[in-house]
Amino acid sequence: MSNLALRVEDIGKQYNIFKESQYTTLREKIVEVVKSPVKTLLNPTGSQKFWALRNVSFSLEHGQVLGVIGKNGAGKSTLLKILSRVVEPTEGEAEIHGRVGSLLEVGTGFHPELTGRENIFLNGAILGMKKTEIEKKFDEIVAFSEIDNFIDTPVKRYSSGMYMRLAFAVSAHLEPEILVVDEVLAVGDAEFQRKCLGKMSDVASEGRTVIFVSHNMSAIQRLTNECIILDKGKMVLRARTPEAVDYYLTNDFSASGERKYHSTEIPASAHPFKPVAVRVKNNANVTTDNLLSVEPVTIEVEYELATDVTGLRVGIYLMTSRGEYVLTSFDTDAPEKFQAFGVRKAGHYVSRCTIPADTLNEGRFVIGINASSYMVKRYFADERAINFNVNATGAPGMQWVEVRQGPLRPRLDWRIEEVH
Amino acid sequence: MTTTALETKNKPGVVYIKPSRGWVSLRLKDLWEYRELIYFLTWRDIKVRYKQSVLGILWAVINPFMSMVVYTIFFGTLAKIPSDGVPYPIFSYTALLPWILFSSALSVASRSMVSSGNMISKVYFPRMIVPLASVMSSVVDFFIAFIILIGMMFFYKITPTIAILWLPLLILLALISALGVGFWFSALMVRYRDVGYLMPFVTELWKFVTPVVYPASMIPEKWRLLYALNPMTGVVEGFRYALLGTTQSISLPMILVSSGIAILVLISGLFYFRRMEKQFADMI
Structure with a gap:
């Protein structure tokens, strides 16, 4: 065939x-059946249904590398x-x-x-x-993971980097005909990501069939030659990678750069602070979760105050997707703001700040929010309120296709002088 | 592309993915294909159990031994419960061994699906392996505790008869019972988390309808077969017969009834588990 x-x-x-x-308990179930037997029989789970994926059809030949892109919740x-x-x-x-x-x-x-050795066999x-x-590839796996001296140490003593390297090493030596990869590359440091990407492109060039899901457009561009785009569970496009990435980035499938807070998510202890939404906006003031390194990033926190609050500060944490803090900033950091907003009146507010253009490196970032009165009370905190991707197109150093280390990518003023 | 290609089923090396409806086949062949995983998961559970606590080995002995001491004082000496003519300590210890094997295997198997949730939601393998491996790992405790029994047999000068050949089959019967009930409970627990709270209660009650602290000979003769519907009745009295040579409490029909029920529970458990299996990754 x-x-x-x-x-x-x-x-x-x-x-x-x-x-x-998400879980029912047997006790609830019994109560439910006793209380309303008919209703329970007609709709046993008592829940609404939604399609995470529907009418998706495609085929793939051996040796093809297919990317799957789409925003969170698209069904990837x-x-x-x-x-x-x-x-x-x-x-x-x-x-x-x-x-x-x-x-x-x-x-x-x-x-x-x-130990590392035991986990290699177990995970394999x-x-x-x-x-x-596994026995045949054991030495190769150990060499790839660079942990040889620690191979007989329990992995709980490993640093997170060593742990990730070992874990990836086992996975990378799996040699199926068809490889299905989720965003495993979104973890680990830049060096590790580079290594993973290298291994992945080896796999792809060996003529293995790969299906690769990622938020990282540059990884998609490097590894795949064709992509499908999913949106709200539907397949909207199948095209060659450059075309698909372009379509994805420009057609704002990624407009989900907004996190709304439902009243059930807000703990009672947050009172009088009531978060409404967190948004990420691009240069054109459009809410999106895909931004360019070369454009300013605006972050908005919208909230309501039920009563006047003394000394309130509303702020953000910016973290990499590995959870390393890049910065922390509050809306009353500036002394004059701190003076002016000593007491914040009850009302509906937006606190907004802008990260200047040419600041962030490519990759995924997470924003956490925090509303507190210093040394008095922490009203509300959401460590992972929203995330967004930064694309490095146009950023400094793009003539070299390598992963740049570190979360920042500023356009530094280099001077090259000849010394006599 | 037409759907006709999909009609030509079951070509070797081709995996077909489609929704299953209702009761599905057990696919025991898959289990064989993944036999190495069964081995590795069992090995992991054993290794971790004895690695985490230096007392690991000691715990395997303390539980049955202390239970025996307490039972001997309260049931044997104070309540003067008969013990089919053997000293009460060894009478109860011989029963406690298979009972603890069964109850601990049942308890780890029941929790196994929920505690392996992460693995289940990330990798495909026949799910039945999870409860199976956890039951198998419980056997080690049993053999450790068995050493004490050998010591006690020397102490009480009890020489086993040829009946001891029954022992492997009886151990198997205890494991089959634990596995069958374990399949039911592990699948139920994915769905209803409070089954976990129910478990200690169920095992506690079960222990008292099993002849652990008293002999089955206390049950009127005409009710014995009904009593043997509890598969652990056959196992526990079978153990006493095989090791201590007591004959008052056991008969071949009882063993057969117990075995029949155990196999029935295992098969029904397997089918129920397979039926629920497709929902596991969604619910965990």
Whole structure:
């Protein structure tokens, strides 16, 4: 037959949105059945349903590298989970020709008490490798992870970098015919990411079939030649990568740069502070989660105060996706603001700040918010309120296709002088 | 592309993914294919258990031993419960071994799906492996505690008869029972988290409908077969027969009834587990 690696036909996945918690308890269930037997029988879970993915069809030949892009909640992970058989589709069919290896996460099943050596075997087995296969590749895995002296140390003593390297090393030596990869590259330091990307492009160039999901447009551009774009569970485009990335970045599929707070998410202790929303805006004042390194990034925190608050400061944390702090800043940092807003009256506010253009490096950033009165009370904090991606197009140093270390990418004023 | 290609099913090396409905096949062949994973997960559980506490090995002994001491004082000496003609300490210890094997295997198996949630939501493998591996890892505690029993048999000068050959089968029966019930409870617990709170209660009650502290011979003869519907009845009295040579409390029909029920629970548990399996990754 043909060179078909994989074919997906009208795949759909429906999820329940549970009314309250995700888990029911037996006690609740019994009460429910006793109270209203008819209703329970008609709608056993008592929940609303929504389609995380629907009517998605595509096929892929052996040796192709396909990127899957889309904003959060577009159905990317659901698609990967279906293809790796972690979840079952609600409708549709798929056929896969060959062994699938899925990397939805690195280090699945790693146990902190076990040594590096033991975890290699355990993790390898979980990923579907045979013992003989692991034994054969063992030295290679250890060499790749650069942890050779610590191979017989329990991994709980490892630094997070060592842990990630080992975990990725095992995954990277999985040799299935079809590899399904989620954003495993979004973790680890720049050096590690570079190494992962290198390994991934080796895999791709070896003629293996790869499906690769990422938020990182530069990784997508480096690794894939074709992409599909998902939006709200639907497939909106399949095109060659440059075209798809362009479409994705310009058509604002990523307009989700907004986090709204529902009243149920706000703890009672936050009173009188009531967060309304956090937004990220680009140069054109459009709410988006995809920004350019060369444009200013505006961050807005919208909130209501039920009563007057003394000494309130509303601020942001900016973190990398690994959780390293880049900066912390409050709206009353400037002494004159601190004077002017000694007491903030009850009302509806927006606190807004701008990170200047040419500040952030490419990658994913997380914004946390915090509303507090210093030494008095922390009203509200959300460490991971919203995240956004920065694309390095036009940033300094783009003539070299390498990952730049560090979260910042300022345009520094270099001078080159010849010394006599 | 047409759907006709999808109609030609079951070509080797091709995986078909589609929604399953209702009761599904057990796919025991998959289990065989992943036998190495069963081994590795069992090995992990064992390794971790004895690595985390220096007392690991001691714990395996303390539990049955202390229970035996307490039972001997209260049930044997004070309440004067008969013990089929053998000294009460060894009478209860012989029962406690398979009972603790069963109850601890059941408890780890029931929690296993929820505690392996992360793995289940990230990687595909036959889910049945998870409760299976946790049941197997409980066997080590049993063998450690068994050493004490050998010592006690020397102490009480009890020589095992040829009946000891039954022992492997009885151990298997205890494991099958734990696995069958474990499949039911682990699948239920994914769905209803409060099943976890129910578990200690269930095992406690179960212990008292099992002849651990008293002999089955206390049950009127005509009710014995009904009593053997509890598979652990057959296991526990079978143990006493195989090791201590007591014959008053056990009969072949009882063993057969217990085994039949255990196998029935295992098969139904497997089917229920498989039926619920597709929802696991969604719910964990």
